[in-house]
Amino acid sequence: MVRTAKPTNRQPKPKSSPTATLPTWADNTELVGLEFDLEALTSSSLYSQYTIALHAWFLDQVRQLDPDLSAYLHDGESEKPFNISALESQLLPTGKQLQLEANQILHWQVNALSAKVAEFLQLWLTQLPQTLNLRDATLQIKQVRIALPPTTYAQLLQPPAKYSQVNLSFISPTSFRRKGHHFPLPVPVNLFHSYLRRWNDFSQIPVSQADFLDWIDESVIIHQHRLESVKVAAGKRGSVTGFTGAMSCGLSKAALANTEFTQLFYALVKLAPYCGTGHKTTFGLGQTSLSWVEPEASSPTQLLTNLLGERIEELTAIFTAQRKRSGGDRTDKIAATWATILARREMGESLRLIADDLEMPVATVKTYTKLARRSLKEFG
Template sequence: MARKLENKTIDYKSNLNWSSETELVGLVFEFVTLADVSIYPQYTIGLHAWFLDQVRSYDPELSAYLHDGESEKPFTISALDGELVSSGRQVQLCANNSYYWYVTVLSSRVSQWMEKWVQNLPKELNLRNASLQIRSCNIAHDPTTYAQLLNSEHGETVTLKFLSPTSFRRKGHHFPLPMPTNVFHSYLRRWNDFSGMSVDQEAFLAWVDDNVLIIRHQLTSMKVLAGKKGAVTGFTGTIEFGLTKEASKQPDFCKLFYALGKLAPYCGTGHKTTFGLGQTRLGWSSQAAPEVPDVQSLLAKRIEELTDIFKAQRKRTGGDRAEEIASKWATILARREMGESLQLVAQDLEMPYETVKTYVKLARRALKPG
């Protein structure tokens, strides 16, 4: 729940220093709005764009890499944490309530940029016409390195909380279950890309499949918006992983297992972690994850419904291209049905306006009987 603000000024630049050796760090921003404001359901696209624009203003080359790089993304962002309510076709933020936003980085290059950036933060973040004042900025996940994660102390099990809907890609479909191989594959991809201590993926995942046990779990699933296009079924909740007795025969993999668990809060879990999905923390919690505002759930369901229709119509062509077009048509049409202008949709999706206009016409035509 949101917390009411006190009438005081917070120095958001205090205690925001870390060494040049740092590879991983997480920040939490506190926002406040001076009046009730409404934001569009897929506002995490705007948060994503704002962050990249901040990088671009300081380091255009780094921004291009974060935007277009073919490797794993070396950052994550969360959705807003606070009192979010549906208001017609939009999501409302209440005046004088606090809203929290988490940003993590996973490489020394981005960490060094962020350390400079936080010394001169802007006063506000704009989501289209909604102004969010930056009230404070603090360290949420301690500055560290991959080597420190690997060599730090650990317990007998790895317990993870999935705070925002989490999903994986499996055989071309979304897979909303935290199976050990999916979870640790997700972390290993980031580890191999950024740690400088690459591990044989096939061998490690075979070991995970044979030796990592689910001790207990408490999970629920929901449909959510997925970044720039489409919707996914994701899960939230808590899970505890343990190891078999035979696991100790490969001590290096045991050590990596615990290190990857500690990496989870920094890198998130699954896909679309740069658009708010897969936010992960350590420890067990029986507390339910924050509910997704109804307008976001309705839009996610409509996008999925339209995607299924368009995919079925394009069944003959098949392939990834057909699926991608179906998803784009569905996203554009559903957002237009929610009252968004095609100009803003085109801007969000980084597509030419004329292309978006053509796609919405084709999508509407495809829905007509006969």
Template sequence: MVRRPKNKINLPNSDPDWPLETELVGLEFELATKVDVSLYPQYTIGLHAWFLDQVRSTNPELSAYLHDSESEKPFTISALDGELVSSGKQLKIFAHQTYRWSVTALSGRVVQWLAQWVKNLPSEVSLRNAPLQILACNIVHAPTTYTQLLNAEDGGNLSLRFISPTSFRRKGHHLPLPVPMNVFHSYLRRWNDFSGIPIEQDTFLAWVDESVLITRHQIVSLKILAGKKGAVTGFTGAVEFSLTKQASHNPEFYQLFYALGKLAPYCGTGHKTTFGLGQTRLGWSSQVVADVPEVESFLASRIEELTEIFTAQRKRTGGDRASEVASKWATILARREMGESLQVVAEDLQMPYETVKTYAKLARRALKVE
């Protein structure tokens, strides 16, 4: 750990300027607050917004790409790792406790920005009513390239730990299971977008379907808040994958299988990885991570309940984009029920206040009809 001299944090065991060819890196920040403070359950929205604001203030061109690009997002962020407990309708974090927060970069452009940013970090991560002082910054996933991942030693079983709730989208619904095709498809999408070594998706996924087995697993499912709107059912725990004897008959895909496994800690698994979901690590652990604060689980369940009601109503009336609108209504109403102001909800969702106010009225009216 490196303590901060003045307004700078140096990376331990490494020159702050990692090799220019670096395409992937993972950083972990150690954070603390001087007094006990409360956080709203969807605080990862604030972490996401703060990080993007850091990019915007120093590199507007990169900021526009991160906001507007239709490709996969070339970064991930985690939720806070540390003691968070439910306190009424909010979460509480405690003074003089250390909380860890990680950021990874998946492309050379973001890595280069990080290299400059860490030389002059701000003094704190600013969340609503909860300034978190930056104590230290460590490299947790070593600087590397996609070619180096591809050429690294491979063989044997591949074990992955899913340390934050992980879920996939399938036919308009959430799939909270580590099905090999879904797991490796999520890695391949990032690989094809950022590696410069594209792989034919359908052919590789057909090989995964035939060749990748689940040797053992220890997982649990749970409901969790998901980004700016909605909730998902995800899983945490550990999964061990192996290959059939015939898998090595395709050496290209055999090699890629292990490269994608090594990519997993950098890119995360499934969707909403820029809001803390899908955090992934290499190696097996029998300890299943499933500690979601009660208030967060309650809000996620309420959003899911309301989404189902509003979706059913809109489908009956032939409304377009039923699921999308239902999710917005559900998120707004559930957060209002938790005591949050509509102005704050509007800011988080990046929607006009009047629109959010109208949606809240429509949602309450629809709920009475039900």
């Protein structure tokens, strides 16, 4: 998956130079964003779901330096106090892969949402490896800079000088879960529920979710939007129906009477670039900017990445229908797993690569491939 839009007023970045002065921040920092300049050492290819490998590489870095934090980040029940972006660069499709040219510069972002992760990033920068390895691609870490300024949740609560409209731009495909399905629209309640979950988990300044979201539903006015829908493969299995683009919103005059919730509204807007929007943000989805960013027309690269998501959705529907008599969550998970494996095999990916990403034995992936092909053949 790659980013689908970027700010139109963004200035060209200077040529990267080897890491010299490392970023630092105060010990009480809870939120910070880092951007890495990476250089491809050789011409090579990336598979379209390379963000799985980025995710795994970062977690392995955590495991090596802080096993306790690593165990917490692997806890499937908790909100994740970090997120990552996809690689930002011109990645051209070659067949069913994305092509990297030797000496090509790419940009990658990692954001911390808790004091513990911010502390880890500070330590990590002093022991940063020279390269980032993504299967067949080796990227040299050239430079690290602060992309989002270090701050705290209490500082986010400081009110703005003026209560004005705000912009939210969704740089990478963004989606929510609603009643068991993907919901690809930035409805204010869904937006601010997404931000409030992170706030309540990591800020130590908890807020009543029901009361605040009722107020959001009554108070937020959407002034403008420019959105495009997109289907992508995301995370380890399955596909996501999401959106990219921008919206402008604000509060009604009556809403300003509730000063506590008004203050929180603007704090959560400032939180959005750090935490991202929606789900699967640790795999590059939901990257968010406070600038107005027009959605870009589908590039050849985006068409390639969309193709996998669309194929996974198509196969998931077939396998779910064939297994519908058994029903339940297990049916949905098996159908999504079969669909993901078969679609990626159709894209030319190896059994070993898929097995590593799904954290499954190669023999199991091979068996699932055979079962999925047999099931598809029976379908017609």
